[in-house]
Amino acid sequence: MNNSEAIIKALNRLVTSGKIEKLSKGKYYKPKTTVFGTLDPEQTQVVKDLLQKNGEVIGYLTGASIYNTLGLTTQIPNTIQIGKNDVRPAFTRGRYTISFIKQKNIITRENIFLLQILDVLRNIKKIPDATIQLICKKILERIKNLSSEDQRKLVRLAKKYPPYTRALLGSILETIGNRKLVASLRLTLNPISTYNLPQVNEALSIAESWSIK
Numbered sequence: 151m152n153n154s155e156a157i158i159k160a161l162n163r164l165v166t167s168g169k170i171e172k173l174s175k176g177k178y179y180k181p182k183t184t185v186f187g188t189l190d191p192e193q194t195q196v197v198k199d200l201l202q203k204n205g206e207v208i209g210y211l212t213g214a215s216i217y218n219t220l221g222l223t224t225q226i227p228n229t230i231q232i233g234k235n236d237v238r239p240a241f242t243r244g245r246y247t248i249s250f251i252k253q254k255n256i257i258t259r260e261n262i263f264l265l266q267i268l269d270v271l272r273n274i275k276k277i278p279d280a281t282i283q284l285i286c287k288k289i290l291e292r293i294k295n296l297s298s299e300d301q302r303k304l305v306r307l308a309k310k311y312p313p314y315t316r317a318l319l320g321s322i323l324e325t326i327g328n329r330k331l332v333a334s335l336r337l338t339l340n341p342i343s344t345y346n347l348p349q350v351n352e353a354l355s356i357a358e359s360w361s362i363k
Contacts, residue, residue: 193230196246200232209234210262212251212269220270221288223279233257233265254310264304267292272315274347286322286353293319294326305331309338314345317360325354336360 193215194201201209213231217223229247235257237250253265267289270277274285293301301323308319320335344361351357 193246196243197230197232197248200234200248207257207259207262209250210253210257210265212266213249213273216266217270217277217280220266220292222270222277222285225278233269255307261303261307264296264300264307267304268308268311268315268319271318272311274318282347282349283353286318286350290322290325290353293322301328301331305335308335313339313343314347314362317345317362318347318350318357321350321354321357321360321362324356324360 193211197209197211201207201211209232211230212233214225214227214229215231218226228245229249231249231251233251233253235253237252240247240249242248251269255261255265257265270285270289274282277285293304296304304319305323308316316335316338320332320339323329323332323335339361341361344363347357347362350362354362
């Protein structure tokens with residue numbers, strides 16, 4: 151028996167005894183037990199190999215994976231969504247479905263949170279258990295608390311997102327009083343286009359000036 155076979159047999163014995171759990175081929179974890187039962191590993195641990203490679207960031211959690219973290223929904227999804235520059239077909243790992251969203255910006259440790267905010271605005275109609283009005287208010291507070299430098303980065307990153315995302319970001323930044331920043335965003339939008347985002351006007355009174363209906 152070679153070393154690989156011995157290791158596999160040892161791991162299988164540990165799985166059988168309940169000391170570790172098998173997540174997928176070649177991936178195992180030690181379950182944590184609480185008074186409420188056995189806890190699943192954190193999502194970042196489930197897909198760690200898809201988020202980092204040789205210490206470099208290659209992806210980030212987004213979509214359904216972050217809505218709960220950002221306080222936008224109470225749902226805990228069985229789907230883990232990852233933003234990457236190079237996407238691949240969805241696949242299953244343990245109880246999770248792993249899917250991918252194309253990110254056109256370069257991904258760095260420093261801009262992950264900014265990309266997550268922009269992804270929320272892009273998917274604002276698809277977030278479960280949350281109204282568009284509520285999402286706008288919560289994201290507005292997140293953006294308001296960013297540094298001036300991060301707000302500038304947000305505008306730069308937004309230019310690779312769909313027009314309605316840029317319009318929504320512009321209306322948020324203008325609402326919090328950052329009018330100088332939004333000028334460059336307006337220039338990227340077609341002046342005769344309109345964006346159908348119901349309830350946004352209830353949260354952002356100036357949204358109509360950004361052609362959001």
